[in-house]
Amino acid sequence: MTVISSDKNLEALSITMIAEFDAGVERVWQIWEDPRLLERWWGPPSWPATFEKHDFVPGGEASYFMTGPEGEKARGWWRFTAIDAPHHLEFDDGFADENGAPVDAMGAIHGAVTLEPIGERTRMTVRSTFEAEEQMEQVLAMGMEEGMQQAMGQIDGILAEHANA
Template identity: 65%
Template sequence: MPVIDVQKDVEALSLTFVAEFDASVEQVWQVWADPRRLERWWGPPGWPATFEQHEFREGGRCRYHMTGPQGEKAPGWWTITAVDAPHRLEFDDGFADEHGEPDTSLGATHAVVTLEDLGGRTRMTTFSTFESADQLRTMLEMGMEEGMRQAMGQIDDVLAGSVPAGG
């Protein structure tokens, strides 16, 4: 499992995942930059993602949905706030309605992804901040921690080119 550490800090309204991969920073960057690669890991196993829109630039919008085992859809959105290829990506993230528009009922999070070269390996740190302690607790109760662990656990196979779309 590539996730080596998870830190929850309710006081700082943050959740941090640290993962390491046997791949270069540039290769790991592509699992974010290439929507077809992103689709192969963004949802946990059994909930593959489909990105209908992926404007990978500052100010760009991303629209996607994850499809569950019974065909149910869980739509989401990103607004990319900063891109410093291939080392840093920042985006606002949230749930969407059936039309792909932001659903504000659960609020939004802000994610900062950094990629660090470890001499041919890469450490990926994903730091998410929340609007309130209640929002963070709700997301944790919905399974965000385990879902992200499982989703990031698929990245090795994406990097190796051995997992088909849809998990």
């Protein structure tokens, strides 16, 4: 399994997941930069993502939906706040309504992703920071931690397919 650790910190209102991959930093970066690769792993296997917009620049936005086993759709949005290719990106992440508009009542989660080389491998650290303890507890109750572990577990297969890309 690619996820080597998952740490919930209620005091810091954060979840930090660390995964390692048998690929260089530039290849792992592509799974964030290329929306067709991103949608192959963002979301657990039973809730695949479709990115309708992916403006991967600081200040750019992304919109997506995940389709559940019964055809239901859960929509989300990102706003990229920092991009330092191929080592670091940050974005605000939130829920969206059926028209793709942010659902303010759910707040936003700040994501920070760091990619660092470990020899020929890459360590990816994903830190999600919440606005309030209630928000963190609500998202955890929805299965965010398990979903992210399942989602990140799909990355090895994608990287293996694109090993010579």
